[in-house]
Every structure is written in C-alpha cells, then in structure tokens.
Amino acid sequence: MSKQRSATLTEAQRVSLAQKLLRERLCHQKLPDRPVGLDSQYKHLLELLRRTAVHGESNSILIVDPRGSGKTMVRSIKRCTPLLMTRVAKRWKISSKFLKYSRNLENFPGIFWNIPGIFGNFAENLAFLLEALKKGDKSSSRPVLFVLDEFDLFAHHKNQTLLYNLLDVSQSAQTPVAVVGLTCRLDVLELLEKRVKSRFSHRQIHLFSSLSFSQYVDVVRAQLSLPPDFPDPKFSDEWNHSATKLCEEKSVEEILKRHFNASKDFCALHSLLFLAVSRVSVSRSTLREADLLEASRLISADSKANVLHGLSILELCLVIAMKHLNDTYDGEPFNFQMVHNGTTSLSAHGKPGRFKKPLCAFEHLLQLELVRPVDSGCHNSFFFFLSRGRNVLPYNVNFIRNYFNNNFQILLLYI
Structure with a gap:
C-alpha cells in the first residue's frame, strides 16, 4: 500500500x-520523548514523582533554568507516572479529571459537591480544592501532581496564598501531593515569605545542559x-x-x-x-x-540595522542628530527641540531645503522603538526622550555612511 x-x-x-x-518538528508541535543532555535531571525528577505515586510521599521541587532549555518539556514525564496531572499556569484551573475522582464520596466523605463551574472566584475554587485534599488519606487517595509554570509570578501574588496552601498540604500526611515549580529566576527563593519558605522542601534541579x-x-x-x-x-x-x-x-x-x-x-x-x-x-x-x-x-543579521534600511531621509537625519546628542551629552535625556535643532544644523551643512513634518517622523522613530520616553509617568514625557544607545549602536549609524554613500551626500557631510 x-x-x-x-x-x-x-x-x-x-x-x-x-x-x-x-x-x-522544529516548531515544537512534536516534542521528543525526553530532553536531550539532561538525563541525570530527568531521572532525579522521575524518581521523586515515583515516590509520590508508589509510596504516597508528598514532595515539592523547583526546576530552575534559562528560557528555552527544556523546563516545559519536562511535563512529558507525566506519561511515565500514574499521577493525576493538574496544571496551574498563570490562572488557577481545577482539572475536570480531579473533579471526577473527587466526587467519589467513599474517598472524600462529608463534602457537599457542587457542579463544575459554579464557583464564582479563585477563593471558592481554592477552598474547594483544599477541603478535598485535606479529606484525603495517604493510603487510599489518588496522588495529585501540580505543575506551576512561571513559579515566580505566583511568588509576586499578595500573601502568596496559593503557594502557602499547596506547600502546606504537601507537608501534611493527607492526600499525596507533588508540587513542581518551573521558573527561570535563580533568586526565586528570595521572593518567598518565611511561612512559605519553611514549608518548601528546598529541592532544586538546575537544567544547565552538559551537551557536547x-x-x-x-x-x-x-x-x-x-x-x-x-x-x-x-x-x-x-x-x-x-x-x-x-x-x-x-x-x-x-x-x-x-x-x-x-x-x-x-x-x-x-x-x-x-x-x-x-x-x-x-x-x-x-x-x-x-x-x-x-x-x-x-x-545573525542586526535587526536595528535592517530597520535603518527603511527609514526616510528625514528620519535618518533625526537618528544622526540623536546620535550626536547622545555622544555630546553622554547619554543624558534630550527633548524634541534639541533633536530638531540638530537637523537644522544638518540643513546648514548640506542645504537640502526645509523638511516637512519632523514631529511625525519623530513619532515614527518612537513606534520603531529607536527612542523611548525617559519616564512614562512624567507630565511632559512625550517630549523628553532618551536615545536607545544600546539599540542604535554607533556602527549602525556608521552603517548609513556605506549604505547611502552614492545617493545621499548630505548625510555624509554631517557624519
């Protein structure tokens, strides 16, 4: 066939x-079976979750590494364990499978069960879940795995209620719970309150690849x-x-x-x-x-240099004027009038005539993020700007000399 x-x-x-x-495959629509170059970290996490699933041990662990190095892919470990996967990512969400299992009154007696979706807010959802977990038993309850993506965002929440309650349950001899946090911040433990930090097991896995x-x-x-x-x-x-x-x-x-x-x-x-x-x-x-x-x-192409390719003559003159202001005043803020005066100086050198609508050109540079406001909370913030010297690098402006050397002699005279 x-x-x-x-x-x-x-x-x-x-x-x-x-x-x-x-x-x-390259767009991550099909992930590999296991991370590459992270065998020891993979086995460590798998063994921890197996102890939760087989022996009923509650555990908490933090996976720390830079973005793009395989944290999210570690979630595929759920295929290797008989755990109920409840994912928490930026919003609280109760798994429908968890509700299905938790309706078994033999496992969780004495709870009034509600229809899914009837809860109005996060507090009611959290109270319902914690009550269900506290009614569980280490020997008979089904283990639950919580994966907290962007763990540091939960640490910024007021009172860190979610983290405190989940870690508190993981320290008690009730329903077996495994809490896995994913973050790219190395200092995430410093963000935790004392009561939260005392309930965390302080296990960390750093996914720094040893790939040859x-x-x-x-x-x-x-x-x-x-x-x-x-x-x-x-x-x-x-x-x-x-x-x-x-x-x-x-x-x-x-x-x-x-x-x-x-x-x-x-x-x-x-x-x-x-x-x-x-x-x-x-x-x-x-x-x-x-x-x-x-x-x-x-x-490897420089994106800012490519942006300069599409600028008009007026916009290029404004960029050059800002470059000179940035060099002259050593990165100090400047306003639009100072930039406009720089283009007037350019006009005196090359005599290109009077430019029209320089403010519109300046607004376009702002949209391209070649300049930015010093402080968005300032009353006159629209007119006070700081050149993004880290973005419009000197060699980018010097690049104009080579790119326009045959067509725009005005720019060359001023550079």
Missing part, C-alpha cells in the same frame, strides 16, 4: 510533505532526518543521506560551532534549521550547504 502511495506522489508533493513534517558539540551535531542530524514511515522510502533515504553529508561539511560545522558556543538553546537551533528547510524547493529537493549559510546570515 505504501509503495502504491509513494508511486502516486509527485516530486512537489514529496518536498511539501517533507517540509511539513520537519516544520512541525558532537551530541549537538547529532541533534541537528536527527532534527533534519525524515522518519522511517515516510510514504516514499527512496526520497526519505536520499534526504537523510544529504542531511548526514551536510553535517559533515566543514563550513556547516563552523556555523554549528558558532551557534553552539553562543548558546545551547534548542529554540535558536530550531529557528536556524527552520529557515534552511524553508529554502528547499522542487528544483532543489534536498538540503544544501548554501541553505544553511543563508539561514545563518539571516539569523
């Missing part, structure tokens, strides 16, 4: 299907390979062979090494590979070295 289907596929359909599969460059290349090869069940085995073999040879090219290895040394973040790697896969077409049905080189060039 697969042979008949592969025979009916045209070259365009094969390429389109291959791109679709790889894009789904050879493992990194293996991940690239695996991400670019088509699955064995691809409808056209011949096309799949050719594609996978080209992906393997691509990873062996010296120029490609240099690109991957540069990205590896800059960041081991797989999100950045997926962005690079996504651009390379998008360049595949019917005329070029396999990945080439030039595709990855172009993708790397696009990824």
Whole structure:
C-alpha cells in the first residue's frame, strides 16, 4: 500500500510533505520523548514523582533554568507516572479529571459537591480544592501532581496564598501531593515569605545542559532526518543521506560551532534549521550547504540595522542628530527641540531645503522603538526622550555612511 502511495506522489508533493513534517518538528508541535543532555535531571525528577505515586510521599521541587532549555518539556514525564496531572499556569484551573475522582464520596466523605463551574472566584475554587485534599488519606487517595509554570509570578501574588496552601498540604500526611515549580529566576527563593519558605522542601534541579558539540551535531542530524514511515522510502533515504553529508561539511560545522558556543538553546537551533528547510524547493529537493549559510546570515543579521534600511531621509537625519546628542551629552535625556535643532544644523551643512513634518517622523522613530520616553509617568514625557544607545549602536549609524554613500551626500557631510 505504501509503495502504491509513494508511486502516486509527485516530486512537489514529496518536498511539501517533507517540509511539513520537519516544520512541525522544529516548531515544537512534536516534542521528543525526553530532553536531550539532561538525563541525570530527568531521572532525579522521575524518581521523586515515583515516590509520590508508589509510596504516597508528598514532595515539592523547583526546576530552575534559562528560557528555552527544556523546563516545559519536562511535563512529558507525566506519561511515565500514574499521577493525576493538574496544571496551574498563570490562572488557577481545577482539572475536570480531579473533579471526577473527587466526587467519589467513599474517598472524600462529608463534602457537599457542587457542579463544575459554579464557583464564582479563585477563593471558592481554592477552598474547594483544599477541603478535598485535606479529606484525603495517604493510603487510599489518588496522588495529585501540580505543575506551576512561571513559579515566580505566583511568588509576586499578595500573601502568596496559593503557594502557602499547596506547600502546606504537601507537608501534611493527607492526600499525596507533588508540587513542581518551573521558573527561570535563580533568586526565586528570595521572593518567598518565611511561612512559605519553611514549608518548601528546598529541592532544586538546575537544567544547565552538559551537551557536547558532537551530541549537538547529532541533534541537528536527527532534527533534519525524515522518519522511517515516510510514504516514499527512496526520497526519505536520499534526504537523510544529504542531511548526514551536510553535517559533515566543514563550513556547516563552523556555523554549528558558532551557534553552539553562543548558546545551547534548542529554540535558536530550531529557528536556524527552520529557515534552511524553508529554502528547499522542487528544483532543489534536498538540503544544501548554501541553505544553511543563508539561514545563518539571516539569523545573525542586526535587526536595528535592517530597520535603518527603511527609514526616510528625514528620519535618518533625526537618528544622526540623536546620535550626536547622545555622544555630546553622554547619554543624558534630550527633548524634541534639541533633536530638531540638530537637523537644522544638518540643513546648514548640506542645504537640502526645509523638511516637512519632523514631529511625525519623530513619532515614527518612537513606534520603531529607536527612542523611548525617559519616564512614562512624567507630565511632559512625550517630549523628553532618551536615545536607545544600546539599540542604535554607533556602527549602525556608521552603517548609513556605506549604505547611502552614492545617493545621499548630505548625510555624509554631517557624519
């Protein structure tokens, strides 16, 4: 059947299907079975949750790491444990499965059960859940897993009521509860109140990857390979062979090494590979070295320099005037009149004529975030701005010299 289907596929359909599969993989619509390069952390968390599920131990743990390094993917560990998954992410939500199990009056006697959704606010939801957990029993109640994504946001909540009650339940000999917090802040424990911190087990897992460059290349090869069940085995073999040879090219290895040394973040790697896969077409049905080189060039391009490409003459003059003000006054705030006077000085040098609507051009630069208000709470904040020297870097303004050297001599005279 697969042979008949592969025979009916045209070259365009094969390429389109291959791109679709790889894009789904690179856009995280299909996550791997387990995190890469985090085996010890994965086993640590799995063992902790197994003790909760098998022995009825209540535990709490915090997973700390930078964004994009695999915190959210650790949730897939729920497939390995017979736990009831109740996810909490920025809003409180009671799992429908939890309500279904908790309606069993033999496990939780003496509670008046309400229809789901009848609770009007967070306090009623929390009171209902805590009452159900407190009526539980370590030997007979079903273990519950709470995953608190963006744990630091809950720490900023007034009185930290949710954290206090969940951790308090995890310290009691009632319903077995595992509380897993996910955060990217290393100082998150400093945000906790004393009563909350005293109930936390102070277990932390840091997901700092120990991935080597050879493992990194293996991940690239695996991400670019088509699955064995691809409808056209011949096309799949050719594609996978080209992906393997691509990873062996010296120029490609240099690109991957540069990205590896800059960041081991797989999100950045997926962005690079996504651009390379998008360049595949019917005329070029396999990945080439030039595709990855172009993708790397696009990824490493300076976004602010690209913004300068689309500015008008007036807007460029305002940027140059702000650059000079920023250098002259060492980053001190300035107002629109000072910037406008700078463009008048430019007009005196090059005699380009009178500019129209400079305030509109200045507002456009504000929308592009090339400048920003000093203090949004100030009465005259709209007219007082600080040049984003960290964004409009000196080499970006100097870039104008090379870009407009043939067409706009006015700018060159002033620079």
